[in-house]
Amino acid sequence: MPPSGKFSGQDPHGLVGARDAILEVAIGREVRACRSKLGITVADLAAAAGLSLGMLSKIENGMISPSLTTLQALSRALGVPITSFFTRYEEQREVVFVKAGEGLAIERRGTRNGHQYHLLGYTGNQTSRVVVEPYLITLTTESDVFPLFQHAGIEFLYMLEGEVVYRHADKRYAMSPGDSLFFDADAPHGPEVMVKFPIRFLSIISYGRGEE
Incomplete structure (x- = not known):
């Protein structure tokens, strides 16, 4: 039946x-x-x-x-x-579909040499009080280590490939595929030791509009 x-x-x-x-x-x-x-x-x-x-x-x-x-x-x-x-x-609801490998390559404020950012989605809704930016970040042997990024909001990282020691404030986290990190992005953070290349991880940053 x-x-x-x-x-x-x-x-x-x-x-x-x-x-x-x-x-x-x-x-x-x-x-x-x-x-x-x-x-x-x-x-x-x-x-x-x-x-x-x-x-x-x-x-x-x-x-x-x-x-x-x-x-x-x-x-x-x-x-x-x-x-x-x-x-x-x-109400019209926005949706963004990005095919594999077609994310928009951009430079975020404070981007370091060799840090490749691909924006995977963006909404132009100016009425929303919260901005969410999903990025696919790739690090190679040419990438700088830089554990001092700071910006408004919160950030979520999800490791896809490779291994890296990621620093947040005074703590360090050995990250490999499947590991994730969720943190206050106002504290100094970033990759401190590149362990295994290539390194790719998903970064989702969220902050209040006007708080960039």
């Missing part, structure tokens, strides 16, 4: 069901956000909109598709246009 449910992998209508569920969740989140902004409880909003507590709870949790009449009642109770409930669903 094939698996049941609107998210069944073999269901030809699965995509439609998934889109409906996404819309339900988007509406629910927007209703909750509007309610929270007003500082009222679920019970307060339910009473103002003429809905049962259980019905409003299901709407906010994206469990049901509210009717147009219900959305009109909620819009009046919240003092917002009915179209505002669809804002999150209609």
Whole structure:
């Protein structure tokens, strides 16, 4: 017997069901956000909109598709246009796909000789308060050792190839493929000893916008 449910992998209508569920969740989140902004409880909003507590709870949790009449009642109770409930669903979501070997080669501020940075993704969304920069970093026999990088935010390293002794503040970590390091990037850090070449690791840097 094939698996049941609107998210069944073999269901030809699965995509439609998934889109409906996404819309339900988007509406629910927007209703909750509007309610929270007003500082009222679920019970307060339910009473103002003429809905049962259980019905409003299901709407906010994206469990049901509210009717147009219900959305009109909620819009009046919240003092917002009915179209505002669809804002999150209609927002364009950015995605960046980078084929192997096609990352953008760049020089970051403070880049040392022989440190090859390939940016694997970037979002131009200026409304986000957080910037995330994923890099593929390659070190060769021509690369400088430099354990004194410092910049705002936090950084995550994941070793892909080779071996290196990586320093963070006053501690050193012998890293080989599969090892990772997560740290405050404001402290001095960087490769201190190149052990086995070639060295490649993934570096994900995150910081608040304007904190570069």
